[in-house]
Amino acid sequence: YHLARNYMAARKFGLPIIPLPVSFEDAWWVPLRPLFSWVERLPFGLGSWYVYTEMGWPTVDGNRTVSRLGENFILCSPQSNVIVTCYPPGIDRILKNHKNWPQPGAQSQLFAFYGQNVSSTNGAEWQRHRKITASAFNEHSMHQVWNESIKRATDLDLAGENARTLCRIRSTFDVLAMEVLAVVGFGQDTALTTVPPGHRESLMQSLGFILRHVLLTVIFNGLKAPDFLLPGVLRRLKVSVAEFRLYMEELILRQMQLSRKEKSQSRATSLLEAMVNANEAEKQPLQTPTARPSYLTESELYGNLFVFNLAGFETTASTMTFALAFLAAHPDVQEWLVEEVDRYYSTSRDRNYAAIYPQLVRCLAFMYETLRLASPAPLLVRSPIVSDELPIATSSDSTMLTVNPGTFVGIHSYGAHLSPRWGVDAQKFNPKRFVSTSEAGGENVVVPETAAYLPWMFGPRVCPGKKFSQVEFVAIIAQTLSGYRVEVLRSDGESDDTARARLMRALDDKYFNVSAHLKRPEVAGVQFVQRNT
Template sequence: MHPYLLPLYGLLVLTTAWTLSSLFGLYQNYQKARQFGFPIIINAVNFQNPFVVFLGPRVLPSLSRIPFGIGSYFKHISVDWITDDRYKTHQRLGNAISIIDPKWLRIFITDASAIEDVMNRRKDFTKPRVFYQPVEILGPNVDTVEGATWQRHRKITTPPFNERNSALVWKESVRQAQQMLTFWLEQGKSITGTSADTLTLALHVLTAAGFGQEYSFSSNLQAPPAGHQLSYRDALNDVLRGFLPLIICGPDSLSKWYMPKGVKAVGLAVKEFKQYMKEMVTRERQLIEKRDSSNHANLISSLVRASEDGKSASQSLDDDEILGNLFIYNLAGHETTANTLAYVITLLSINPDYQDWIYEEVTQVLQEAGSPETWQYEEVYPRLPRCLATMLETVRLFMSVPSLMKIATDGPQPLTIDDKEYLLPEGTFVVNNFAASHTLPRYWGSDSLHWKPKRWIGTEDNITGMKGFGEIVKEAPVRGCYKPWGEGPRVCPGKKFAQVEFVAVLATLFKEWTVRPQSRPGETSQQTTERVQAVLNDSRLEITLQMRNPTSVGMIWERRSERLQG
């Protein structure tokens, strides 16, 4: 053989081997899927394939639109196909479908009772380590571990999420919302950085209530402190933006000489963020040594004090576990609420009637409460069901993590779907498809895809603590169809934290102000609304769900009295 043909021959051999291996994997998974009797969707490429991960968001949407049915072969490859699809595939094929590729068999379910069952059987359906272990960027954490280890993490990390902490979350959220609004008004123009600004707000609420570190809204726009190349905000944002290469390459490989400049920047952000976390831990340990108990019992104090006071490994966290939990709470408590706030501000901008609806509640509840600085959490928060309903409806349609994968553990597990029991072999992946269950018309009605906060409000007489209009937030129409914070033993510990933060920000922003989208030259109000709605619908799943092009929409804030006069 000619030596110049050797590389080509080698490539041919590798391609052939990869093709045969893929076909064999598909055949095996197809045979496994047949036993369930669910409709089967076949993907020729593993959803974890680097080309799918990096190029999928740019390429797959176009490929899925190829006519004559060809595009359907590309629709379900990437992990975020459910974001655009909502309930359509399930409505066409059923409440349970098998999706196979050369490596994995996953069963996607949207039956409410089946979802409820999977979520509550913590020992029978666990989180698959193969998918969650990469999130242990700084160490194991309450979101990635299972069994007795999870119980230990949960016991130590949940105490700070109490009513005393909720009062602090409320106070800091109001303060940050006021400063954010002032920042917007000082710009005196259309605001295109709403998403970035809500990230800053959420970060500062988290650092104050979770870590005992207070910042003004604009403080992180200043130079980094001594000993740092990045501000805390920029370090965390860069880590989150570079989450994909971080997961694939691992934190130790990001700064290698051969890595692209953008990847090296993520490596620097990881180093900086880890340094910030270690400094917070060190400060807390110094307070413990001084027997200083004056600081508020927050997340970091709980983690460090538990690790110091624990009499055995079963009652404490090691340093890696402390850093791991600090990272996951930064991720969960920062990005999720921030993106939800960005969505709701954008939604309210094109739904002025709902701004009026919120204003009606806020003014009645707060008319004698004084300035925002004097609003008391215990008195005000329980009386704002419309504000909370607005959040519930927003996360129904734009849930931060629109699916959750589990794996059948400890032997075959029975699961009832559509009143029929199936026995799932150990190791079977089950995906709760919340994007579908949150929008299925049989649960939510013919307007299931419409943003309608009023669907969450009911009225009763003499409701304790619900003065205002005598309204109350209703439960979801069917148990199991709505799971934005999970359910059962592993329900999100920060659920109340997020709800209090959201309600405080909404009440602060819309008590005296209104928002509208900036129209483009020659654009009618209807066209503006349609354009903004298209930006909302054009969302992608990175770490959490977020709009692809939020800066394409400018927001104009006006005092309510001025809008009415105009």
């Protein structure tokens, strides 16, 4: 009945409709979905709906559905209608008017199980969270990101462990990105992969397990059942959630002690310090909320700490994994990058951030292109508070669609990123598309005007870690390429071409879970070859 009702409503939009028996919004479907993967193999396309029933389906689908149905279509399920769009003027309209187009409830609460935070809130609440946390992302911390990333990349034993599967590349950069975040964001320089006294899991183990099972965490976190009644995965999840909370408690306690000791010294405020200070402000008596707009409650402190922990390393590690694989598969691009790295980075004595980072335009363009093809954020769902006119493209022309509150719009980043608007080579890896050269020969990163590009989103709610991730990525790439050539890992007797084709197939086979992951990262890899040998 609900499906029929929604289908009738969807028809009024005059867009192609994909009917679905279930939706990624159905909580009960989440744990059951893997059991139904056989549906996809049914004849006559009977199971073609299956791919759309997980939240990050564009990671798997790429722009296949867009090529078939156009830049706007509707996913119609018993739960709701989702108008999918990758039409640049439509995306612009939503992201630039974020106040009227918040994330709908269920999606926004996905990462709020430790408390409300900058990503789970909207309106004035969001502004409060954002002001406190974004203040720490200043040029001083970018210096730190640069130095720390170079140091950590130098410490990777690429000469010793020179052959790494993509699985190993991912775990290497999971840890590296987390280390950089821990030092710069939280002032913490401790081992993240060992289990310290008083703990049952390492920090990476507990965070990794929560993120792998994030939807189960959302659904079952509040469950008060005794352990012996829980299946193994939920028992382990309980441990990981408690363990990660303990890590956050220790971090906050250490920061409070440090703040007391260093009160008189003037130095830049770290992200953690800004959050702890805001929590201290909340505890001050006799202040009305209007008198202290900069405050975080205890649970909001934990909520934000968790969200920065996950947002700050997953996305970067995902990007690094795809980037190194693309690099290995495209030696010509690598040569082009090495030219820049040798000119500005390898020859510099002090590797000063302010002098060198702005010169590494090609390295940044390389990040842009990696994120165009392998975005960690495939579908951003929004819903208007008051009715709004959404520009859409139909098969014959462009027009406006009235979208009422309660209707969801899904911004399809893969559709936007792989659109023919990027040119005939839209499906190909080509970082040069992001570089413009001035008459004097200077190079700059530019996004082609006709296309929509939103790996970090844009508008007022753009990712606050955008520059953090750019500086980190460029530093790691420059440091790596200054010492190594990155090649495709070949099996015994395998030709270069066969190995490259195998690598590219592995890269095509991806799925979404918090960020982009490879389904079979163990079947291909890269090799680091020292450049001066």
